[in-house]
Amino acid sequence: MKVNRREFLKLTATTAGALLVPSGAALAEEAPTFPLHKMVGETPTICCFCGVGCGAIVSAEGGRVLNLEGDPDHPINQGSLCSKGLALAQINTVDGEINRHRLQTVKYRASGSSQWEEKDWDWALETIARRIKDTREGSFLEQDGEGRTVNRVEAIASLGGAALDNEECSLLSKAMRALGLVYIEHQARI
Ligand code: SF4
Structure with missing residues (x-):
């Protein structure tokens, strides 16, 4: 049976939990009443800094990133991130505060x-x-020089920025193609 990282952690936690129930119950009576930690969700995302497209897992709360790490289940980077990817959280948060350079x-x-x-x-x-x-209206080209129907706009170009994520880039390219643009690029390919 092939088990990925998340399934492995779930299995391990379930097994450990089952083994620890008796002693865990005893410990609970002595446990302090304040929360020792706070659970936050994990969201998988794609690093937007270059065309490699590494996977990352981000944990955030209150609009601030608490943790960001490489996604071990991602087929491209398998948990690793380069120095740029490791700084990805700083698009949003630096030293626990919203990046003042935003x-x-x-x-x-x-x-x-x-x-x-x-x-x-x-x-x-x-x-x-x-x-x-x-x-667009001033430059729309219905036919090329040889009379072929092209219906395109050559006077506008679109360049996606590094802070656009995968999904935003997908929407942007669809919107630009709907306008008839043919010069569509993203900084990750430059
Ligand atoms: S982590 Fe580094 S190599 Fe991976 S996508 Fe981001 S910038 Fe590119």
Whole structure:
């Protein structure tokens, strides 16, 4: 019978629990009343930093990452992570606090300017949507130079960032293809 890590741990815990019931009950009477530890859930995820796609397990509580480690059941990395992957938690949490270097507001630098301006999300979304619509409508290509139907947009490119996870990248590429984009990339492949 092939047993993976999680099943092995479950089996071990069940066996140990069964063996310890009598002495465990006796110990419970003497146990202190405060909780010795707190259980938090584990969520499997994919490291977003490069195209290798290592698996990781993350434990979080209250919006902060408590622990992150390589996923031993993942077929690619089998529990290991490189130094970048080990720092993955810092996208969110540093020394138990939300990373103070995370941008909390929209920053906009106009074409030709060297200054960043702070904008709100309504302005950013409206501006992005307007520019995509205008550019797409102004450049949509129904046929290529040899008369073949192509229905594509060559004037817009999409570049996914390192903080996008697997699922977000999947949604992004679908949305871009629905618009007709053909130049779609992600930093992990660059
Ligand atoms: S950055 Fe490191 S841990 Fe992350 S996917 Fe690439 S090799 Fe794996």
